[in-house]
Amino acid sequence: MESENTFKKLKEKGRTATIQRLAVLECLRESHGHPTADELYQSLRQQYPTLSRATVYNCLQVLKEAGLIQELTIEKDKARFDPDPEPHHHFFCRRCKTIFDFQVNCPVAGSGCVEGHQIEEVQAYFYGICESCLKEEKRAVA
Amino acid sequence: MESENTFKKLKEKGRTATIQRLAVLECLRESHGHPTADELYQSLRQQYPTLSRATVYNCLQVLKEAGLIQELTIEKDKARFDPDPEPHHHFFCRRCKTIFDFQVNCPVAGSGCVEGHQIEEVQAYFYGICESCLKEEKRAVA
C-alpha cells in the first residue's frame, strides 16, 4: 500500500506522519499543475479550518526532505511543488502560466559524477509558449 | 567594439544606455560567481554613492530584456545574474554555495520546438557537491 511507503520514508528521517503532513501530501497528489504553498493552503483550509500557513510550509519542507515530493523554482517569486519525486523536467508556458512535466533525454538526468563534481539533483526548466497557446495565437491572427 | 553592441541592443528595445546601466553591466562582467542584485548594489555603491537599490533592479531588468545578461533562479530566495547571455547551464555547490558554468550537451539547449511547444529559453540547474569540496571532505575524514 502506498501510504505505508509514506510512513516509512518519514520515519527514516525521524519525522512523524501527522494528519497535516498526510493531508498536504494527498492534496498535492490530487492537484494538477504544480501548486504553490499558498494554493495548497487555500485548498486544505476548507477541510482543515485550523490549519496554518506555517504548517503547510513546514509539511512541504519535511515531505521534500523525506523524498516524497520535489520543489520547483521555475518561477522566481514563489516555489511550486511536484508530487512526483522522481527526476524529470518541466515546461513553463509564459502565456498561460501552465507548468507541465517535460521529459527530454538529458544525459545527466539524475545523480552521478561529472568532471569531479558530485551531482545530487538536476532541475531543467524549459520556458516558452505551449502548443495550445500557439494555436490560439494562430487563430487570433487569422 | 563591445560597448557599441551594448548601445545597439539597448536602443533596439527603445532604452537609453545610461551611466547606471553601463555600470551595472560592467560590474557584472567583472564579477566572478554570478552575483545577486544586492551584491552588485553593494559593490557599485562604492563608486556611485548615490546609486539606489531600485535602480540596480531596474538596470538588471532592462539589461535582461535587451539580451545582454541572463537571470538565474538557481536559489529560491534570490535571483542571480550571469553576464553571459548565451544559453549554458549551471552547477550549484550546496556546501560552498559556489555557482559555476556547467556545460553538458543537452539535446535541447537553446530554442526550438518540442512536441508542439515552442521553447524560448532553457535553464538547467545541477545541484551537488563540487570537486574541491569533495576533496576537502575526504581530507577531513582521513
Added chain:
DNA sequence: TTAGATGCAAAGTGTTTGCAGCCTG
C-alpha cells in the same frame, strides 16, 4: 511523558512600486 508538531502572529528578505526631481536626446 516528552520530544516533536501545530497554530498564530510578527519579523525577515528580496523585489516592486509610486512619485518627485533630474537628465538626456
Added chain:
DNA sequence: CAGGCTGCAAACACTTTGCATCTAA
C-alpha cells in the same frame, strides 16, 4: 522641452521564526 530614468521610501509577496500549546509515540 518631453520622455524616460533615477533615487528614495514605502509597499508587497513569499517565507521563516518565536513561542505557547498541543499531540503522538
